[in-house]
Amino acid sequence: MARVRDRDPAAFESLYDGFHRLVYGIAQRMLADPTAAEDLTQAVFLKVWANPDAFRGGNFGAWIARVARNRALDVLRARSARPEAEIPADLGTDHDLDDAVLSKIEGERVRAALTALPEEQRMPIELGFFAGVTHEEIARRTGTPLGTVKTRIRSGLRKLREALETSAA
Amino acid sequence: MNGSSRHDDGRLETVAVYALGALPEAEAREIAAHIAECPECAREYRALRAAANLVASGAETAEFAPNELQSQRMKNAIMREVRASLQPASAKPEAGALPVAPRVPWLAYLAAAACLAVAFLSTSQLGAVRAQHERDVAQVAQLRAQLDRQQRTEAILAEALQPAAARFPVGLGLVARSNGRIILAMQHMPAPPKGKVYQAWTLRRGAKSVAPSITFTPDASGDLVVELPGSAADLAAVAVSVEPEGGSTVPTSKPLFVRPLS
Numbered sequence: 001m002a003r004v005r006d007r008d009p010a011a012f013e014s015l016y017d018g019f020h021r022l023v024y025g026i027a028q029r030m031l032a033d034p035t036a037a038e039d040l041t042q043a044v045f046l047k048v049w050a051n052p053d054a055f056r057g058g059n060f061g062a063w064i065a066r067v068a069r070n071r072a073l074d075v076l077r078a079r080s081a082r083p084e085a086e087i088p089a090d091l092g093t094d095h096d097l098d099d100a101v102l103s104k105i106e107g108e109r110v111r112a113a114l115t116a117l118p119e120e121q122r123m124p125i126e127l128g129f130f131a132g133v134t135h136e137e138i139a140r141r142t143g144t145p146l147g148t149v150k151t152r153i154r155s156g157l158r159k160l161r162e163a164l165e166t167s168a169a
Numbered sequence: 170m171n172g173s174s175r176h177d178d179g180r181l182e183t184v185a186v187y188a189l190g191a192l193p194e195a196e197a198r199e200i201a202a203h204i205a206e207c208p209e210c211a212r213e214y215r216a217l218r219a220a221a222n223l224v225a226s227g228a229e230t231a232e233f234a235p236n237e238l239q240s241q242r243m244k245n246a247i248m249r250e251v252r253a254s255l256q257p258a259s260a261k262p263e264a265g266a267l268p269v270a271p272r273v274p275w276l277a278y279l280a281a282a283a284c285l286a287v288a289f290l291s292t293s294q295l296g297a298v299r300a301q302h303e304r305d306v307a308q309v310a311q312l313r314a315q316l317d318r319q320q321r322t323e324a325i326l327a328e329a330l331q332p333a334a335a336r337f338p339v340g341l342g343l344v345a346r347s348n349g350r351i352i353l354a355m356q357h358m359p360a361p362p363k364g365k366v367y368q369a370w371t372l373r374r375g376a377k378s379v380a381p382s383i384t385f386t387p388d389a390s391g392d393l394v395v396e397l398p399g400s401a402a403d404l405a406a407v408a409v410s411v412e413p414e415g416g417s418t419v420p421t422s423k424p425l426f427v428r429p430l431s
Contacts, residue, residue, distance in 0.1 A: 065225030
């Protein structure tokens with residue numbers, strides 16, 4: 001990123017090569033529209049180029065993923081004909097929440113840890129994260145009691161964190 | 170610590186849902202206020218939010234990957250913009266622009282001057298020159314980033330001002346519809362209160378309620394040019410209100426304006 005801040009196009013190209021699949025993957029998964037996913041990917045990378053100082057250190061992959069997700073949520077919000085309680089309010093980028101333990105985790109390990117979660121825990125987490133829907137909507141879609149959805153989300157996130165902490169150790 | 174901020178293990182599951190970003194607006198506000206006053210819940214939130222932030226990495230799979238053609242197409246478009254942003258303004262003359270004196274290649278002169286100076290400097294002085302050079306490079310990078318933002322703003326503004334665009338005045342500026350997009354251009358907008366942002370809202374024809382659009386803040390001078398995501402087709406009105414950071418799903422304050430697009 002230091003070279004990108006120095007306006008080095010070759011460094012930026014390397015950054016694109018390394019992370020565009022992640023950004024596009026998030027956009028495509030959330031928007032289910034290849035054209036919109038391409039537009040979003042371009043917008044995210046051009047934002048990074050225009051304002052590299054927005055990245056304040058930590059895990060670049062996690063950071064750019066949050067940028068991509070928030071942008072995709074903006075698109076979902078704009079698309080939504082039913083704004084009432086459909087999209088969660090907490091869309092902050094939380095730069096300060098990159099904690100030291102998880103900041104070095106690579107995408108491959110995260111995917112492995114996610115895959116290892118029981119389906120009943122992984123599904124509500126992925127629905128909440130990628131579909132931008134509330135726990136009530138998750139309960140409705142999966143036909144699961146609300147309290148059970150909340151319990152599974154918490155158990156899944158705790159298990160994910162423990163697995164990642166173990167793999168980082 | 171009042172009753173609502175006293176720790177209760179029963180709230181930890183709600184904290185987890187909040188960390189995932191899957192709570193409805195009202196509940197999210199309530200639990201955020203509680204977390205601000207409850208150290209146990211704040212600790213749980215930080216731990217789970219950091220894990221939730223990494224869930225995005227799960228999207229980088231073959232199922233959602235771009236094909237080679239898409240990867241190359243996006244790369245070409247991005248790098249074209251990147252290279253264009255690095256060209257000096259004099260390399261992109263605009264039709265009808267007034268003649269200006271040729272730009273001095275000052276970066277080249279700066280480098281040459283630095284080389285000459287270095288030849289006469291002692292080792293100790295060399296360190297100071299290098300430090301100064303690094304500061305100059307950082308300043309140039311900052312100026313270029315500023316120029317990038319300015320060029321992007323100008324491009325959007327040009328879009329809003331082109332003859333074919335439909336323009337709808339509002340108190341501090343205008344809403345423009347151009348090439349199927351909605352652009353807001355404002356001046357002298359006051360900075361939103363701490364912890365708040367401006368948020369745009371759109372109303373589709375026949376809809377009974379507005380849909381949330383992007384959040385934004387004006388620059389230090391109060392100027393703002395922003396393009397709303399999504400298509401302008403079927404939009405009947407655009408509104409702007411002040412909302413908590415991160416935006417709202419429904420307006421929580423009286424709109425600054427509601428502008429019908431007709």
